[in-house]
Amino acid sequence: MLCSIPAVNGGNAAENAKRRCKDGTVTPASNPILQRSSALTQFILAPNPGPMSLDGTNSYVISAAEADASVVVDPGPADEGHLRRLADLGRVELILVTHRHADHTAGSVRLQELTGAPVRAADPRHCHGGEPLRDGETIRAAGVSIQVLATPGHTSDSVCFHLPDDGAHGSVLTGDTILGRGTTMLDYPDGALGDYLESLDLLEAIGQAAVLPAHGPVLPSLEAIARAYRGHRLERLGQIREALQRLGRDATVAAVADAVYADVEPSVRRAAEMSVAAQLDYLRGRAGG
Numbered sequence: 068m069l070c071s072i073p074a075v076n077g078g079n080a081a082e083n084a085k086r087r088c089k090d091g092t093v094t095p096a097s098n099p100i101l102q103r104s105s106a107l108t109q110f111i112l113a114p115n116p117g118p119m120s121l122d123g124t125n126s127y128v129i130s131a132a133e134a135d136a137s138v139v140v141d142p143g144p145a146d147e148g149h150l151r152r153l154a155d156l157g158r159v160e161l162i163l164v165t166h167r168h169a170d171h172t173a174g175s176v177r178l179q180e181l182t183g184a185p186v187r188a189a190d191p192r193h194c195h196g197g198e199p200l201r202d203g204e205t206i207r208a209a210g211v212s213i214q215v216l217a218t219p220g221h222t223s224d225s226v227c228f229h230l231p232d233d234g235a236h237g238s239v240l241t242g243d244t245i246l247g248r249g250t251t252m253l254d255y256p257d258g259a260l261g262d263y264l265e266s267l268d269l270l271e272a273i274g275q276a277a278v279l280p281a282h283g284p285v286l287p288s289l290e291a292i293a294r295a296y297r298g299h300r301l302e303r304l305g306q307i308r309e310a311l312q313r314l315g316r317d318a319t320v321a322a323v324a325d326a327v328y329a330d331v332e333p334s335v336r337r338a339a340e341m342s343v344a345a346q347l348d349y350l351r352g353r354a355g356g
């Protein structure tokens with residue numbers, strides 16, 4: 068499940084890909100849905116669009132130009148056609164997942180069956196034939212160095228993958244920690260605002276790396292988007308503080324969500340309530356401690 072509040076209608080990447088394919092200019096004829104996202108990465112958009120997954124899950128394929136294998140990040144949903152398209156790209160030597168949500172992991176076991184590649188995640192329950200990821204670990208695979216960064220907040224097991232050699236400033240696969248559009252929900256109580264703000268600090272310090280999100284388009288500067296996300300979070304927090312002054316310190320999550328997220332679509336109301344709960348927990352934890 069996942070990810071954006073509010074869901075903003077932008078270009079549909081699948082439709083764009085089809086259009087570009089008709090033009091015959093951008094996507095390779097051999098695999099018209101494989102899209103280039105950076106020097107060392109491409110992605111296939113999974114067919115799971117929705118209010119929480121934007122256009123769908125971007126399943127990334129990492130590979131150096133001279134490599135004879137690739138790494139897949141986030142197999143996506145259990146959609147046989149999508150998983151076969153990933154498996155048919157050539158030898159897959161490793162499968163990584165950014166976090167536990169089903170729109171990233173439901174296809175993991177089937178993709179392992181199709182490719183024989185181990186699946187690694189921070190949470191051992193989402194590893195299949197591979198070891199859990201360790202914070203700070205550097206993985207060398209498909210001719211590429213991949214650094215594992217623990218970035219809890221969206222969920223407690225969220226990680227990002229830093230590719231320092233990808234283009235001029237490197238790139239970071241951000242999973243749902245940073246999205247291509249909108250903002251990320253915090254999956255309270257597993258997701259926590261204090262953790263999330265620390266993760267944004269960590270990502271901002273990486274600088275101008277390209278942002279390769281699990282949903283939505285690629286963005287040019289991790290530093291800029293991490294700063295903007297923090298600004299948005301602090302603005303919401305200020306609105307929640309004001310709402311509590313009006314509603315009373317013990318106001319319910321639903322009442323605060325009515326006050327602060329009155330404009331969101333019904334389809335993302337539950338996500339809004341979870342983010343409110345995470346923010347109330349943060350504020351009340353601070354007040355109490």
Ligand SMILES: [Zn+2]
Pocket residue numbers: 068069070166168221243
């Ligand atoms: Zn997620």
